Each structure stands twice: as structure tokens, then as C-alpha cells.
Amino acid sequence: MVHLNSPLQESLYLEDTYLTGISSPVAATGRDEDGGAWVALRRNIFHPQGGGQPADQGRVGAYEVTPARHAATGLVVLRAGDGAGDGLGDLAEGDLVEARVDADLRLLHAALHTAGHLVEAAARAEGWNMTGNNHFPGQARIELTAPEAGGSLAGPGEREEAADRLRAFVSAAVAADLPVIAGRDPEGRRVIRLGDLHAAPCGGTHVRSLGDLAEVVISGVKVKKGRVRVSYSASHRPVTAGAVR
Incomplete structure (x- = not known):
């Protein structure tokens, strides 16, 4: 399925491949079963793995993140890499963050x-x-x-x-x-x-x-x-x- 924008999230990566850095409010936060924190951006520039294409890599603030499609909500959510501790867990809905995709x-x-x-x-x-x-x-x-x-x-x-x-x-x-x-x-x-x-x-x-x-x-x-x-x-x-x- 080719996902469209949801009421909570704009899929900007579908609109402009060459847009690799933005400011965005946090649309939603949550935790996985293992307790790991995730965030979803309202203005999302990260392509999740799917359709034969690998996921983007990038950063939200100081944290390296990887996007994935969240099964329960359909949102593209971002999880911090190993060693990041609980950094993303400090973010709340509405917080403004800087996000950047690895352009190369x-x-x-x-x-x-x-x-x-x-x-x-x-x-x-x-x-x-x-x-x-x-x-x-x-x-x-x-x-x-x-x-x-x-x-x-x-x-x-x-x-x-x-x-x-x-x-x-x-x-x-x-x-x-x-x-x-x-x-x-x-x-x-x-x-x-x-x-x-x-x-x-x-x-x-x-x-x-x-x-x-x-x-x-x-x-x-x-x-x-x-x-x-x-x-x-x-x-x-x-x-x-x-x-x-």
C-alpha cells in the first residue's frame, strides 16, 4: 500500500526527495513493549523501509534515528540508535525539534x-x-x-x-x-x-x-x-x- 498523509502527519518525503532538513512539532510519542521511546513528527521527512527501499537515516536534535512504520497507528515513527539512552523519551507532543536526513x-x-x-x-x-x-x-x-x-x-x-x-x-x-x-x-x-x-x-x-x-x-x-x-x-x-x- 502507498500511504498518504494522515491527520497527524504530513509525509514530506513523498513530496520532495531533496528536502533533507526541517523544523517540526512532535505529533505523537510512545514506547515499545521493551520500553524504548519513539516519536512521530508532524512534518515527516524520513522514508521508512518498504517497497524494496531501505529506510532513511538521520538525526532528531542530538540523536541518530531510524524511521519505521508503526503498525498500531500507521505513523512513521523514529527510534534512537543504540547507546542513546532514553533521550527521545524526554520529548512531548508539540515540542519543536530539528530533523535532518542523511542527504547522501x-x-x-x-x-x-x-x-x-x-x-x-x-x-x-x-x-x-x-x-x-x-x-x-x-x-x-x-x-x-x-x-x-x-x-x-x-x-x-x-x-x-x-x-x-x-x-x-x-x-x-x-x-x-x-x-x-x-x-x-x-x-x-x-x-x-x-x-x-x-x-x-x-x-x-x-x-x-x-x-x-x-x-x-x-x-x-x-x-x-x-x-x-x-x-x-x-x-x-x-x-x-x-x-x-
């Missing part, structure tokens, strides 16, 4: 997620259908079904030819610098569009246009038990001063 990690995650959509678009052009994805650094891959997986992709030569076609597709789209646009479908789901090339429901962070992608590398195509795995890597091009706020 945010841009890497956004590049990998957008590149994953682009690799899926290339695979669709081959007649393949996505069944799963992983956008984690060092593990990024798209899992697909392909009618010819046991036939024309059976040999290493055929798989390398298929990989070359995917590479050509991806390179052309990046060179065209197609816009990456977030919108809503008639059911209210957030949809990410790569120009007119590809569209998919998604709750991840993304680059502004495909020209922001650098070093998009498809390392290979593998077939196992009738499934096709396309492994890839990507990074974000250097950003100009002020582009990340």
Missing part, C-alpha cells in the same frame, strides 16, 4: 529506486512482467517472469544479448532525461511516471529526472526456476549547491 544516503536510495523503475520498463519492452524488486545498495535487482525464460534465455549468450538490449534501453532513456513525476491515480494511489515510458504505484523517493542518474549498470541477467533476475546498480549525479535543502 537519501540521494543514493532515490537513484537506485528510480533506476529500478527504469530497468522494469526495459524488461516490459522484452515482454517480461515484474514479480519483485530490491532497491538496496549492493543488492539491487528486479525479479520477473518471462515466457521465453526456459527457451531463448537458456544459454549465456542469449542472456547477455538480452542484457545488452536492456542496457541500450536504459542508456537511451537517461540520455533523453525524461521527467520523473509523482501523481495520483483515480483511486488516490501515488503513481511515479517516467515521462510516457513507465508508470507504477510507488511510495518511494525518486530523482527529478532520469538525467539525474549516473552509473546505471546492468550487471547481468540470470534465470532460475523460470524466473528472470536483472541485477543493477546506480548512483545520483553530483548536485549543485542548494539543490539539497
Whole structure:
């Protein structure tokens, strides 16, 4: 499910990938079963793990935090790292705090997620259908079904030819610098569009246009038990001063 804003929390990470620092009131506080404290910000810039994308990392005040979706409330809550003691437990609803996301990690995650959509678009052009994805650094891959997986992709030569076609597709789209646009479908789901090339429901962070992608590398195509795995890597091009706020 692609989560929308709740009455208690704005999901700013869905609106602006490049917004990495804000002031925000605390929307809610609580404790886990083990007694560990968590806080939820009214203006939340932290992407929780989900949809194949890892969680942001960052800070609230002096504390390093990791976000996660809170099952009971649906809020994105922040928990302090090991060794922080009970620091977040001192915060109360309405307190104003400074929050900052690790900008380099945010841009890497956004590049990998957008590149994953682009690799899926290339695979669709081959007649393949996505069944799963992983956008984690060092593990990024798209899992697909392909009618010819046991036939024309059976040999290493055929798989390398298929990989070359995917590479050509991806390179052309990046060179065209197609816009990456977030919108809503008639059911209210957030949809990410790569120009007119590809569209998919998604709750991840993304680059502004495909020209922001650098070093998009498809390392290979593998077939196992009738499934096709396309492994890839990507990074974000250097950003100009002020582009990340």
C-alpha cells in the first residue's frame, strides 16, 4: 500500500526527495513493549523501509534515528540508535525539534529506486512482467517472469544479448532525461511516471529526472526456476549547491 498523509502527519518525503532538513512539532510519542521511546513528527521527512527501499537515516536534535512504520497507528515513527539512552523519551507532543536526513544516503536510495523503475520498463519492452524488486545498495535487482525464460534465455549468450538490449534501453532513456513525476491515480494511489515510458504505484523517493542518474549498470541477467533476475546498480549525479535543502 502507498500511504498518504494522515491527520497527524504530513509525509514530506513523498513530496520532495531533496528536502533533507526541517523544523517540526512532535505529533505523537510512545514506547515499545521493551520500553524504548519513539516519536512521530508532524512534518515527516524520513522514508521508512518498504517497497524494496531501505529506510532513511538521520538525526532528531542530538540523536541518530531510524524511521519505521508503526503498525498500531500507521505513523512513521523514529527510534534512537543504540547507546542513546532514553533521550527521545524526554520529548512531548508539540515540542519543536530539528530533523535532518542523511542527504547522501537519501540521494543514493532515490537513484537506485528510480533506476529500478527504469530497468522494469526495459524488461516490459522484452515482454517480461515484474514479480519483485530490491532497491538496496549492493543488492539491487528486479525479479520477473518471462515466457521465453526456459527457451531463448537458456544459454549465456542469449542472456547477455538480452542484457545488452536492456542496457541500450536504459542508456537511451537517461540520455533523453525524461521527467520523473509523482501523481495520483483515480483511486488516490501515488503513481511515479517516467515521462510516457513507465508508470507504477510507488511510495518511494525518486530523482527529478532520469538525467539525474549516473552509473546505471546492468550487471547481468540470470534465470532460475523460470524466473528472470536483472541485477543493477546506480548512483545520483553530483548536485549543485542548494539543490539539497
